Amino acid sequence: MSPTDGQIWLWEIIGTAVLILLGAGVVAGNQLLKSTVHKGGPLMINIGWGFAVFAGASIAWKSGAHLNPAVTLGLAVADKTEWSQVPIYICAQFIGAFIGAMLCYLAFKKNFDVEPHPEDTRGIFCTGPQVKNYFWNVVTEVIGTFVLVFWILQSPAISGSGDTLDLGNSGLGYAGVAFVVLVIGNSLGGPTGYAINPARDLAPRIAYALMPIKGKGSREWNYAWVPVVGPVIGGILAGLLFAVTKNV
Structure with missing residues (x-):
């Protein structure tokens, strides 16, 4: 049964x-100097993001736990989410992402106040390429x-007759998504x-622009479209492949 709009x-x-x-937060x-886990390394960050997805999805199971416009679009293309609900999902996801970024800032407020390199703090909230080339950056995204959306579509809960993403009923549950995000x-x-x-990416980037971090760095608006367009294309392609192969 599909979730209600509420x-x-x-x-x-x-x-x-x-x-x-x-x-x-991870x-x-x-990154912030006055932190007990300063310089934990990229593996710590990837593990943190993976299980951040696990925590968020586990909480949001009543909505189908999309948490990602690319997932919502992929599910809609695959005929697993009603198109009429797609704008509701996406608006809610952007609002939630903005709130989450602001809560992260508040949690680390005093650390931001004493950070010796505030110009480097944008990367806490949004992404950026190591080698800037818009076309190839989009390809990477x-x-x-x-990979993420096609795995979700192929998972036992959603590949059957379910109307929404309900990974809590699958073998690995939401932990499976965490491991996929980690390996990605x-x-x-x-x-x-x-x-x-x-x-x-976009909602926290907007939040970062509004945060009163003294000496903060560029918002990199010229790159902001890449982590929007790339995931949208990837999600739609995953939905299309699922649609044409689901009976194979």
Whole structure:
């Protein structure tokens, strides 16, 4: 049974806020100097993001726990989510991501106040490429997002007769998504920081622009479209492949 519009609004906002709070939080803890886990390394960050997805999705199970416009679009293309509910999902995800970023800032407020390199703090909240080339950066995001969304579509709970993403009923449950995000981060995250989620990148980028961090760095608006367009394409391609292969 499909979730109600009210369930989507409430649980996608809360779940996505938790996702971004914990995901951005692990990056903040790794990067900010006055942190007990300073310089924990990229593996710590990837593990943190993976289980941030697990926490957010587990909380948001009543909405289907999309937490990602690319997932929502992939499910809609695959005829697993009603198109009429797609705008509700996406709006709720962006609102939740903005709230989560702001909560992360509040949690680390005093650390930001004493950070000796505030110009480098943008990466806590949004992604950026190691080598900037818009076309190839988009390609990287398309591939990473495709892997995530196609795995979701092929998981036991969603590949059957379910109307929504209900990984809590599958063999690995939401932990499976955590491990997929972890391996995407370790395998494909190096070039762009693997946004693989438009809401995860754009909403926190907007939040960062509004945060009163003294001496903060550029918002890199010229790159902001890449982690939106790439994941959208990747999610749609995953949905299309699932649709044409589901009976094979």
